[in-house]
Amino acid sequence: MARIVMKFGGTSMAGIERIRSVAARIKREWEAGNEVAVVVSAMAGETDRLVNFCREASSLYDPREYDVVVSSGEQVTSGLLAIALQAIGVPARSWLGWQLPIRTSDGHGSARIGEIDTTALSASMADRTVAVIPGFQGLAPGERVTTLGRGGSDTSAVAMAAAMKADRCDIYTDVDGVYTTDPRIVPRARKLKRVTYEEMLELASVGAKVLQTRSVGLAMKENVRVQVLSSFVDEDGNSEPGTLIVGEEEIGDMERQLITGIAHDKNEAKITLTNVPDKPGAVASIFSPLADAGINVDMIVQNVAHATGTAPKSTDVTFTVPTADLARSLDVLEKSREAIGFDAALHDPRVAKISVVGVGMRSHAGVASKMFTTLGERGINVQAITTSEIKVSVLIHEDETELAVRVLHTAYGLDAEEPATA
Amino acid sequence: MARIVMKFGGTSMAGIERIRSVAARIKREWEAGNEVAVVVSAMAGETDRLVNFCREASSLYDPREYDVVVSSGEQVTSGLLAIALQAIGVPARSWLGWQLPIRTSDGHGSARIGEIDTTALSASMADRTVAVIPGFQGLAPGERVTTLGRGGSDTSAVAMAAAMKADRCDIYTDVDGVYTTDPRIVPRARKLKRVTYEEMLELASVGAKVLQTRSVGLAMKENVRVQVLSSFVDEDGNSEPGTLIVGEEEIGDMERQLITGIAHDKNEAKITLTNVPDKPGAVASIFSPLADAGINVDMIVQNVAHATGTAPKSTDVTFTVPTADLARSLDVLEKSREAIGFDAALHDPRVAKISVVGVGMRSHAGVASKMFTTLGERGINVQAITTSEIKVSVLIHEDETELAVRVLHTAYGLDAEEPATA
Numbered sequence: 001m002a003r004i005v006m007k008f009g010g011t012s013m014a015g016i017e018r019i020r021s022v023a024a025r026i027k028r029e030w031e032a033g034n035e036v037a038v039v040v041s042a043m044a045g046e047t048d049r050l051v052n053f054c055r056e057a058s059s060l061y062d063p064r065e066y067d068v069v070v071s072s073g074e075q076v077t078s079g080l081l082a083i084a085l086q087a088i089g090v091p092a093r094s095w096l097g098w099q100l101p102i103r104t105s106d107g108h109g110s111a112r113i114g115e116i117d118t119t120a121l122s123a124s125m126a127d128r129t130v131a132v133i134p135g136f137q138g139l140a141p142g143e144r145v146t147t148l149g150r151g152g153s154d155t156s157a158v159a160m161a162a163a164m165k166a167d168r169c170d171i172y173t174d175v176d177g178v179y180t181t182d183p184r185i186v187p188r189a190r191k192l193k194r195v196t197y198e199e200m201l202e203l204a205s206v207g208a209k210v211l212q213t214r215s216v217g218l219a220m221k222e223n224v225r226v227q228v229l230s231s232f233v234d235e236d237g238n239s240e241p242g243t244l245i246v247g248e249e250e251i252g253d254m255e256r257q258l259i260t261g262i263a264h265d266k267n268e269a270k271i272t273l274t275n276v277p278d279k280p281g282a283v284a285s286i287f288s289p290l291a292d293a294g295i296n297v298d299m300i301v302q303n304v305a306h307a308t309g310t311a312p313k314s315t316d317v318t319f320t321v322p323t324a325d326l327a328r329s330l331d332v333l334e335k336s337r338e339a340i341g342f343d344a345a346l347h348d349p350r351v352a353k354i355s356v357v358g359v360g361m362r363s364h365a366g367v368a369s370k371m372f373t374t375l376g377e378r379g380i381n382v383q384a385i386t387t388s389e390i391k392v393s394v395l396i397h398e399d400e401t402e403l404a405v406r407v408l409h410t411a412y413g414l415d416a417e418e419p420a421t422a
Numbered sequence: 423m424a425r426i427v428m429k430f431g432g433t434s435m436a437g438i439e440r441i442r443s444v445a446a447r448i449k450r451e452w453e454a455g456n457e458v459a460v461v462v463s464a465m466a467g468e469t470d471r472l473v474n475f476c477r478e479a480s481s482l483y484d485p486r487e488y489d490v491v492v493s494s495g496e497q498v499t500s501g502l503l504a505i506a507l508q509a510i511g512v513p514a515r516s517w518l519g520w521q522l523p524i525r526t527s528d529g530h531g532s533a534r535i536g537e538i539d540t541t542a543l544s545a546s547m548a549d550r551t552v553a554v555i556p557g558f559q560g561l562a563p564g565e566r567v568t569t570l571g572r573g574g575s576d577t578s579a580v581a582m583a584a585a586m587k588a589d590r591c592d593i594y595t596d597v598d599g600v601y602t603t604d605p606r607i608v609p610r611a612r613k614l615k616r617v618t619y620e621e622m623l624e625l626a627s628v629g630a631k632v633l634q635t636r637s638v639g640l641a642m643k644e645n646v647r648v649q650v651l652s653s654f655v656d657e658d659g660n661s662e663p664g665t666l667i668v669g670e671e672e673i674g675d676m677e678r679q680l681i682t683g684i685a686h687d688k689n690e691a692k693i694t695l696t697n698v699p700d701k702p703g704a705v706a707s708i709f710s711p712l713a714d715a716g717i718n719v720d721m722i723v724q725n726v727a728h729a730t731g732t733a734p735k736s737t738d739v740t741f742t743v744p745t746a747d748l749a750r751s752l753d754v755l756e757k758s759r760e761a762i763g764f765d766a767a768l769h770d771p772r773v774a775k776i777s778v779v780g781v782g783m784r785s786h787a788g789v790a791s792k793m794f795t796t797l798g799e800r801g802i803n804v805q806a807i808t809t810s811e812i813k814v815s816v817l818i819h820e821d822e823t824e825l826a827v828r829v830l831h832t833a834y835g836l837d838a839e840e841p842a843t844a
Binding site for chain 1: 441442475478479484487493495497501502505506508509515516518520567
């Protein structure tokens with residue numbers, strides 16, 4: 001007997017037929033004697049519909065009321081799933097965020113989960129009743145409804161698993177696991193059996209959109225064993241094993257690869273500020289106003305300063321921002337032009353970030369140089385480079401994304417023997 | 423300064439444009455210095471959509487989960503209205519049923535309102551904040567969500583008005599008030615300025631579907647002044663005065679009419695059991711099994727028993743049931759045939775009930791006889807008659823409904839000078 005949390009996304013909850021097949025899958029785990037809690041998303045498209053209502057009602061909506069509106073989508077699916085479970089003989093009940101309660105911060109619209117009271121829930125589950133919990137929602141200190149931000153149901157599931165001390169947290173998604181890279185680009189991409197939290201964080205934040213990043217961070221912190229697997233099943237109601245996301249210590253040496261995966265992200269734009277004076281505080285004067293504007297700066301590259309003629313030493317600073325924030329970023333920078341003291345703000349939205357990720361590179365040299373060599377041989381120009389302990393990222397021209405991912409996947413020996421599209 | 427409750431139905435909440443115009447109307451009351459609480463329905467069609475989800479998920483759904491699902495519609499509109507109010511400079515916040523809380527019985531799906539805690543609400547309203555409250559929902563003793571049954575938002579509004587000791591409760595609807603009869607049948611029907619609770623109850627339960635019957639009963643019990651008025655406004659944002667529903671003592675002698683209105687109802691079917699033995703308990707043996715089956719019996723007519731030849735005394739019993747329940751009723755009666763001891767169960771779904779209603783008839787004789795004379799002159803056959811203190815109802819053939827309503831409306835002097843369709 002195990003305690004498990006199962007989480008189903010919006011596609012799995014889109015309509016009663018699908019909710020019924022989710023119920024059937026839950027029944028299998030329940031019949032095996034497990035204590036089961038289920039976390040559900042709203043029906044696909046529903047949250048968008050509700051968010052649009054709020055935006056239509058006011059461009060500057062009160063986030064507390066927004067939370068009241070958008071949290072209703074998960075309320076509906078949790079009630080419906082409880083009904084569908086009962087219909088096939090599985091005792092079940094819904095527990096809304098305020099009923100448990102799931103305590104959160106009062107950061108409405110993107111609250112952070114605090115304590116979860118599982119007293120009543122545990123008693124109910126011990127009694128063989130499946131608990132159905134709406135994801136994405138919680139309760140602020142002032143007893144008002146909160147939501148966790150888009151994709152927050154993954155975080156709800158991991159937080160529930162941590163609070164319940166669950167043996168594992170199974171996240172059912174549209175994809176059947178985490179791949180070495182995007183299979184749409186590389187047909188020979190391989191599904192990973194295991195991946196570490198750190199690798200998953202790097203893969204997620206650089207474009208492998210399988211799990212919400214926050215949920216992976218929480219899983220790492222709370223040491224929750226997360227499995228990502230497909231919500232679609234074969235004729236016998238079975239699904240293939242997915243990818244297990246675990247601590248580094250759980251991955252045996254035999255399994256450990258130098259590189260775990262290649263990620264890409266086309267949603268970043270490059271900005272280069274030329275001739276920024278080389279003096280203390282210069283960098284802060286660039287990034288503070290961007291942070292104040294809520295703009296998420298990613299790669300930052302600054303070279304050694306150089307002097308031109310008799311002018312004071314200066315340097316060029318390059319960084320990336322989300323493409324959607326490019327115009328706003330340039331605006332913010334223009335307003336701070338005097339404070340920063342740059343010459344020009346060059347910018348290019350047509351870039352892509354390519355990252356190779358793997359905990360194996362901690363103990364192996366040569367990962368970065370193989371990356372540059374491989375790209376160079378294909379004539380792909382590297383515009384900027386950043387590295388972390390388990391990741392090397394480069395910025396290249398957007399049009400070369402697919403080529404770069406393919407050649408790197410082969411170069412690091414990640415290609416499967418057979419294409420996945422069998 | 424007054425304390426008022428304003429209630430808006432599903433048509434008024436159907437889409438952001440309409441919610442905006444509801445907000446504008448609330449603003450006028452708020453700017454006049456009033457303390458305002460608003461009770462809202464779900465968007466038109468939304469509750470049906472949610473109910474259908476539940477039915478699709480299971481024909482025998484758990485009413486506790488049904489309540490979780492269907493209460494979400496009002497949650498959405500209350501959040502949206504609060505946003506729309508803030509957008510035009512009116513401080514507002516939503517209070518969900520569990521937040522106040524609105525205590526109810528645990529009769530899920532059709533719970534009855536108990537106590538409403540208005541402490542926090544009153545403080546907030548005294549602070550010039552408009553309270554937006556989802557109708558139709560409450561909280562059961564076990565801290566689970568309840569709903570009040572279809573049309574329950576009217577009851578929520580009246581209960582809020584009673585709990586808040588509001589000066590009045592304005593119910594905005596598709597119609598602009600209570601008429602002497604259905605204006606689609608009688609163009610010269612007149613809008614009533616005032617009507618008593620008792621009359622409204624009789625008019626509502628016999629077919630003038632303006633307010634949920636339960637809400638009128640509650641208003642009478644709690645002595646809440648209810649105004650029914652149109653949610654549509656003229657170019658200046660004004661709406662015509664509607665109909666005030668008040669205690670009998672508030673209606674002056676000058677205004678008091680003999681007859682207040684004529685109601686009709688085609689949704690009843692007639693059943694006659696022939697030769698029911700005239701012995702103690704016979705009537706109970708008919709109606710107990712029907713009550714057990716949840717079938718609402720309305721008119722009951724039993725004549726004096728008569729003996730035929732040497733047979734024991736027997737009588738015919740006629741009554742009406744909702745047309746939708748006719749087949750089920752006949753089934754139930756057939757199963758009890760021996761216990762009841764009737765000969766035949768004659769039945770006819772093609773009947774209509776016509777009622778004349780008015781507190782004035784308490785002090786005036788001749789109301790009933792005028793009804794029979796008027797119908798008789800037009801050759802309309804009366805199949806059954808029942809009377810109460812303020813109502814006379816007859817059962818006639820369905821095809822004669824419109825004719826009967828028209829001639830009675832004229833006979834009791836209710837016709838307006840001009841047709842309402844001006």
